Amino acid sequence: MIRPRGTWKGQLAAAVCCLSLFAGGCGYSLDGYSTSSSRAVSILGDGNSTLKIDKVDQVTMYPWVQYYLRGVVRDEVNLRRLARWVDSGSADYLLSINMPGFRVRSSVSNWVDNTLLSDTVVQVELIVRSGKTGAVVWRSGVISYNDKFETVDEASAIRDGLKEALRRALDRMQQKF
Template identity: 45%
Template sequence: MNGTHPASVRGQARLFGLATGLLSGLLVCLMLAGCGYVWRGQEGSLSENSVLGNGSKTLRIKSVEQSTLYPWLTYQIRSLVRDDINARSLAKWVDDGPADYTLTVRVPSFQIRSYGQYASASQLYTATINMEFIVYDGKTNTQVWRSGNIYYSENYENSDEESAIRSILELAVRRCMDALQQRF
């Protein structure tokens, strides 16, 4: 007999298994971090990659260009953009006056269609939007960045028109903000 107790061998095996698992997990985390993956709650650290810098600059909306039959769409877009800029800490929002950057939001197309019978409980809406963000230097009014057209379409079943419109706008603004936040 070599003097090792079977219980201590099992304990050492468990420790070895635990250490191997922890090291494997750490290796995966390091690999993901190296690829640019960010854990939930660390999104603010991406603001250094933002077109707007580290979040200390001021931003205001220069205009919302849209030609739909929904005149209130402009105000809803302004509100969503302001809320998303503030939530992501991409810039300090100003409503008017001078700003380091100005933003023009273009909506070349927006459409909502309903399918189904009005008397039935089943109503399907298809909402599509094409949106573009253009950032200008606030002092020189030169274009700093342009998202290009971002197209989004979604189907909404058993929904009302207002909530379908609100949802498609939120998703489109979020996609444009994602592009703004990550300059590549």
């Protein structure tokens, strides 16, 4: 039987890489394989604290944006299991969403091509306060996101920009460095 040379070395290297992920050598581990908890660790703790949105300040002239921001944050917090979501009553943490900047422009790509391009710029900041004292626990700082979208309607470009900016702000909530 003829064996190709070097294949066992590649397989060994792949096995070592996979095992190092499970061992958590670099600080990373797969969700559910951690010894302490399967919840994500963030500034809110291990995911057992309660969280609700206190207020949303947005600078757009679109009335639906406030409700869209609330929905995206609620879905991302639940998906990442950062906290237990509550809509009313008291909560361990209160979240404020500020949008200090927003711009959307639409244009046709060029004289020959009639593709509609939407240029979206979104700035968001998340502020977490203690539900008991009201003291600021954490601020994301202003997160800016801009992109160009080829879309049929401007609203879908706005939604995509808002969602990505909020995801990046929530990513900061989970960073330890």
